[in-house]
Amino acid sequence: MNQSFRIEHDLIGDRQVAVDAYYGVHTLRALENFPISGTPISIYPDLVGALACAKQAAAIANRDLGLLDDERSEAIVRACEEIRGGALLEEFVVDVIQGGAGTSTNMNANEVIANRALELLGAKKGDYARLHPLDHVNLSRSTNDVYPTAVKVALQFGIRRLLGEMAALRKQFELKAAEFSEVLKIGRTQLQDAVPMTLGQEFSTYAVMLQEDESRIGEAASLIREVNLGATAIGTGINAHPEYAERVTRTLSEIAGVALVVSPNLIEATQDAGSFVQLSGVLKRVAVKLSKICNDLRLLSSGPRAGIGEINLPAVQAGSSIMPGKVNPVIPEVVNQIAFEVIGNDITVTMAAEGGQLQLNAFEPIIAHSLFKSLAHLAAGCRVLGERCVAGITANRDRARRLLDDSTALVTALNPYIGYARSSAIAQEALATGKRVYDLVLEKKLMTRADLDAVLQPEVLTQPHFSTVHRPKTGP
DSSP: OOOOEEEEEETTEEEEEETTOSSOHHHHHHHHHOOSSSOBGGGOHHHHHHHHHHHHHHHHHHHHTTSSOHHHHHHHHHHHHHHHTTTTGGGOOSBSSOSSTTHHHHHHHHHHHHHHHHHHTTOOTTOTTTSOIIIIITTTOOHHHHHHHHHHHHHHHHHHHHHHHHHHHHHHHHHHHHHTTTOEEEEEETTEEEEEEEHHHHHHHHHHHHHHHHHHHHHHHHHTTEEOTTOTTTSSOTTSOTTHHHHHHHHHHHHHTOOOEEOSOHHHHHHOOHHHHHHHHHHHHHHHHHHHHHHHHHHHTOOSSSSOOSEEOOOOSOOOSSSTTOOOOHHHHHHHHHHHHHHHHHHHHHHHHHTOBTTBOTTHHHHHHHHHHHHHHHHHHHHHHHHHTGGGOEEOHHHHHHHHHHSTTHHHHHHHHHOHHHHHHHHHHHHHHOOOHHHHHHHTTSSOHHHHHHHTSHHHHSSOOOOOSOOOOOOO
């Protein structure tokens, strides 16, 4: 099939570019050089939108500084606004994993914006004498300041979504904590019976764990607000107007809706990936704690008859192709797997940040790819866990109470009243005979039924409490 082409030129030579393509020769070479993951940067609309925000802010700042004429500036601004609205997303085609410190991504953005701006000016794609991807769209900037800035803006978008999903999941746990506040059960340490608690107390801890991490993410996000726009190549600001950094950062903040600040040292900011490492570490923390919560949900719901079985997870799909009626905890399982991925992503971010050399870190594309995946998958995992699992959890109240009554852990509550030695003996006999602790205490006349019932009230078993029950002398 014949296809029309236009000829574009770069320092390596001439190339044919499909006449309908909004990208140009630099993007074409990147497509040939980096057939790595098969995943284009368009998979991250936040990044594409952030690039458009940064290019729009630059066009406005350059115009205000007298560096770019009104006609070209307006065309660039209009093209960026369209891209921010979702247009031309399919034209952002370079691979998410690429060499060059993000240059290919920046070039892709420059070319798409330039060619759409040319159309808005009534010119043809590729008519770069009229409006050039580098001379005009990339004016006063380098990949080394625009790319990390766009990544940070995109991360802010992703952080907001994750925080929203974490808050929603936390509220689901809070609702369940209230619903299960009177459900007595056995608490466990090292998978062994420990002391009594309520199911509500158990679920409330999950809410607190999430709330703590919401705060930690907010702290990490504050470090992502510092950007190096105006640094150009290495942070010296070469080829940029002295007022450009402050102007473009202020304008970008308004466009993106993110309160950004210019780094106090642009050379340091251009080479240091520490804020990415900090964010990645916090996301790993969230992943570890979410995975622990899901481990608990799977254990507490194990059975349904031969396991712990204190709670029921909602059935969402058939669990087996061979075992009829089997239902598996698939929602917690998928969140576990997300956590494993995020932990691995943190290793990638760590090594990429450490691998930077001298005035630039060339490995920010893999840092960005890893962080975007972690944010998106954690947000999706929180949403699915809350909506498809936690919201539908029910308590097996009778089983939870029966396991508590049959447990030797009740002797811990009796220790202040009958002594450690007698409590230990009662526990051993209960294990050996299968008798309940309650019945053995009455049988041996160690406490009256009234006193025993008073000690074994929920408010005594599950919280600090001073009892007026008579404490007899203890001894052998």
